[in-house]
Amino acid sequence: MSAATPTASRPAAAGDPHFVSPFADEKVNFLRMLKAEWLKLWTLRSTWWTLTLTVVLMAGLALLFSAVIQIMINNPGGGFGPENGDAVAAGPDLSSVAVLVVVIGYQLAQLTIAILGVLVMSNEYGSGMIRATFSASPRRLRTLWAKLIVLTVTTVLVAVVGLALAWAVSYPILNNHGLTVDFGDASQVRAILGTVLYLIMVAWLALGVGTILRHTAGGISAVIGALMVLPMIFGLIVAVAPTVRWVGYINRALPSTAGEQLILGDAMVGFGPAGGGGAMASGGVAMLDPWVGFAVLAIYAVVALVVGAFVIKRRDA
Amino acid sequence: MIEAHGLTKKYGEKTAVDDISFTVRPGIVTGFLGPNGAGKSTTMRMIMGLDRPTAGTVTVNGRRYAQHASPLSQVGALLEARAVHPGRSAYQHLKVLAATHNIPAQRVHDVIGLTGLESVAKKRVGGFSLGMGQRLGIASALLGDPSTLILDEPVNGLDPEGVLWVRNLARYLASQGRTVFLSSHLMSEMALTADHVIVIGRGKILADSPMAAFVESASKRSVRVRTPRLSTLLPAVEAAGGVVRLSDDGAPEGDKVATVTGLDSPAIGEIALTNGIVLHELTPVASTLEEAYMELTADAVEYHAVDIHTPNTDGGQR
Numbered sequence: 001m002s003a004a005t006p007t008a009s010r011p012a013a014a015g016d017p018h019f020v021s022p023f024a025d026e027k028v029n030f031l032r033m034l035k036a037e038w039l040k041l042w043t044l045r046s047t048w049w050t051l052t053l054t055v056v057l058m059a060g061l062a063l064l065f066s067a068v069i070q071i072m073i074n075n076p077g078g079g080f081g082p083e084n085g086d087a088v089a090a091g092p093d094l095s096s097v098a099v100l101v102v103v104i105g106y107q108l109a110q111l112t113i114a115i116l117g118v119l120v121m122s123n124e125y126g127s128g129m130i131r132a133t134f135s136a137s138p139r140r141l142r143t144l145w146a147k148l149i150v151l152t153v154t155t156v157l158v159a160v161v162g163l164a165l166a167w168a169v170s171y172p173i174l175n176n177h178g179l180t181v182d183f184g185d186a187s188q189v190r191a192i193l194g195t196v197l198y199l200i201m202v203a204w205l206a207l208g209v210g211t212i213l214r215h216t217a218g219g220i221s222a223v224i225g226a227l228m229v230l231p232m233i234f235g236l237i238v239a240v241a242p243t244v245r246w247v248g249y250i251n252r253a254l255p256s257t258a259g260e261q262l263i264l265g266d267a268m269v270g271f272g273p274a275g276g277g278g279a280m281a282s283g284g285v286a287m288l289d290p291w292v293g294f295a296v297l298a299i300y301a302v303v304a305l306v307v308g309a310f311v312i313k314r315r316d317a
Numbered sequence: 318m319i320e321a322h323g324l325t326k327k328y329g330e331k332t333a334v335d336d337i338s339f340t341v342r343p344g345i346v347t348g349f350l351g352p353n354g355a356g357k358s359t360t361m362r363m364i365m366g367l368d369r370p371t372a373g374t375v376t377v378n379g380r381r382y383a384q385h386a387s388p389l390s391q392v393g394a395l396l397e398a399r400a401v402h403p404g405r406s407a408y409q410h411l412k413v414l415a416a417t418h419n420i421p422a423q424r425v426h427d428v429i430g431l432t433g434l435e436s437v438a439k440k441r442v443g444g445f446s447l448g449m450g451q452r453l454g455i456a457s458a459l460l461g462d463p464s465t466l467i468l469d470e471p472v473n474g475l476d477p478e479g480v481l482w483v484r485n486l487a488r489y490l491a492s493q494g495r496t497v498f499l500s501s502h503l504m505s506e507m508a509l510t511a512d513h514v515i516v517i518g519r520g521k522i523l524a525d526s527p528m529a530a531f532v533e534s535a536s537k538r539s540v541r542v543r544t545p546r547l548s549t550l551l552p553a554v555e556a557a558g559g560v561v562r563l564s565d566d567g568a569p570e571g572d573k574v575a576t577v578t579g580l581d582s583p584a585i586g587e588i589a590l591t592n593g594i595v596l597h598e599l600t601p602v603a604s605t606l607e608e609a610y611m612e613l614t615a616d617a618v619e620y621h622a623v624d625i626h627t628p629n630t631d632g633g634q635r
Binding site: 018019020024026027028032033039040043044046127128130131134135136137138139314317 | 410418
C-alpha cells in the first residue's frame with residue numbers, strides 16, 4: 001500500500017483503534033473449500049433429484065432392455081437370436097449383450113449428469129450465491145477446481161451405484177438365458193469403466209459450459225444440444241447423404257459419438273443406437289477407436305473448463 | 318480501514334465510478350450516500366473484489382481483498398443484491414460459508430441468535446421476507462467476526478424495530494474499533510448512525526467530511542416566519558436579499574408560513590421592526606442531513622422523477 005495519500009492523514013496501522021477477529025488465523029484452504037462445496041452440493045434438492053433420477057434411469061433402462069431381450073429370445077421369429085439367419089451376417093454376437101444392457105443407461109444418465117454439472121455453477125450466478133462464495137473464497141479458480149472435484153467424485157459414486165443396480169436388475173432375467181457380464185473380458189470391463197469415465201467427461205463439459213454461460217437454461221440447452229441433438233441431426237444427414245466423407249469425419253468427432261466409443265466400441269456392431277450404422281460414421285469413415293474417441297470427448301470437456309476458468313477469473317461477479 | 322486510490326469502473330462507454338480516492342477509518346461509522354446509479358454499489362463490489370476496477374486500487378487493511386488469507390475475518394459484507402441460494406436454509410447457508418474458514422458451529426448459532434433468525438433458521442431462504450433476507454445477509458456479514466463491515470442498504474425492508482437494531486449494531490461494532498461502511502437512502506437514519514459521510518454523485522466524490530461539519534457547511538440555513546402582514550414583509554425581505562418560499566398557498570395570509578433563506582433571523586426581525594410589522598413566529602431552522610444531501614446532489618441525480626408539486630413551489634418562489 002502507498003504510504004502517504006491525500007485523504008489519509010494518519011498511517012494505516014499504529015495508533016488506530018483496531019479490532020482483530022478471533023477467526024483471523026482461520027485461513028481458507030483448498031480442503032476447506034472442498035468441504036464447503038460438498039455441503040453446497042448436498043444441501044440442494046436439485047442434486048438429490050438429478051442423482052436419484054440418474055440411478056433410476058440407469059437401472060430402469062437395464063430392466064427394460066433385459067425384458068425386451070427376454071421377449072425376443074422367447075420369440076425367435078422376432079428377428080433376434082441365433083436362429084435369425086438373414087441380414088446381419090451371422091447374427092449379432094450375443095456374448096456382449098449382458099454388458100450392453102448394464103451400460104445402456106448412460107444414454108439417459110448423461111442428460112441428468114449434464115444438468116447437475118451445469119447447475120453446480122449456474123445456480124450460483126442465478127441466485128447471487130456466487131457473491132457470497134467469492135466473498136468467502138476470493139481465489140476464483142480454486143472455487144472452480146473445488147467444484148470440479150466434488151462433481152467428479154459425485155458422478156463416480158452415482159455411476160457406480162447406477163451400474164451396480166443395472167447389473168442387479170438385469171442379472172436374474174439374462175442369466176436364465178446364459179447371458180452374463182464377463183468380468184474377465186477386457187472389452188466388457190472397458191465398457192463398464194468407460195461408462196463411468198464417459199459420465200465424468202459429460203459432467204466436466206457441463207461444468208465448463210455452465211461456468212462460461214452462467215445461465216441454467218442456456219447451459220443445459222447447450223450441453224444437451226451438443227450431446228444429444230447434434231448426433232440426431234447428423235443421424236439424419238447421414239441417412240440423406242450416406243456417401244459423403246466429410247459428414248462422416250464430423251459425425252465421428254461429435255462429443256458424444258466420439259466419447260461413447262469407449263463404452264460401445266467394437267461390441268456395438270449391429271446394436272448401434274442409430275440403427276444399422278454399426279461402426280461406420282458415414283461415407284466409409286470408420287468410428288474412432290475407443291480410447292481415441294474418449295480423448296476427443298475429453299478435449300471438448302477440458303477446452304470448456306479452460307475457457308470457463310478464463311471467464312470466471314476475468315468477468316465481474 | 319478501507320483505502321481507495323484513483324478507483325475507476327467503466328461499463329463500456331459509461332463511467333460508473335470515476336477516479337475516486339477515499340479512506341474509511343476504523344472506530345467510526347462511515348456513511349456512504351449518493352443517488353441511485355451514483356456508483357455506491359459498484360464501489361462496494363470493487364472493495365469486495367467482485368468487480369474488477371478499470372483503473373486504480375482499493376485495499377482493506379492494507380491488502381486487496383483477494384490477497385487476504387482469511388477474508389471473512391477481515392471483511393463482512395451485505396451487498397445490495399441477495400447472495401443466497403433460495404433452496405438452502407439460513408442455517409445451511411451459514412454452515413457453507415463457515416466451512417471455508419473452519420468457523421465453529423457455535424459461531425453460526427451465535428449469529429443466527431444475534432440477528433433474530435432462530436425461528437426460521439431451518440426454513441428454506443426462498444420463502445423469506447425481504448426483512449428476513451436482510452437479517453440473513455447481516456448474519457453472513459458478521460459470521461467471521463470481521464474487523465471491517467460493509468453494509469449496502471442494511472435497513473432495506475426492516476421494520477422500525479429492525480432499523481433501530483441496525484443503528485445500534487453499527488454503532489456498537491464501530492465502538493469496538495471496527496471499520497463500518499454503510500450506505501442508506503434513509504437520511505434521518507443515516508444522520509443518527511454515521512459519524513462521517515462520503516457522498517458520491519455521478520461516480521465522483523462530492524463530499525468526504527465528518528457528519529456535523531457536512532450538515533453545517535453544505536447547507537443553507539433557513540428561518541421560518543409567520544406574520545399576518547406577509548404581503549408587506551415579503552417584498553422588504555426579498556429586497557434585502559432573502560429568498561422566500563411560501564407553504565400552503567390555499568391558507569389565509571395570517572396562517573401562511575414563509576421559509577426564508579439567505580437572511581438570518583436577526584436581520585429579518587430588524588426588517589420587520591423597520592416596517593412596523595408584527596411577527597408571530599421567527600424560528601431559525603437547523604439544516605438537516607437530508608437538506609445538505611439534496612442540495613449537494615441536486616445536479617448529480619442520475620434518474621430524475623417529475624416533481625408533482627412543481628407548479629406550486631414555482632408560484633411561491635418567484
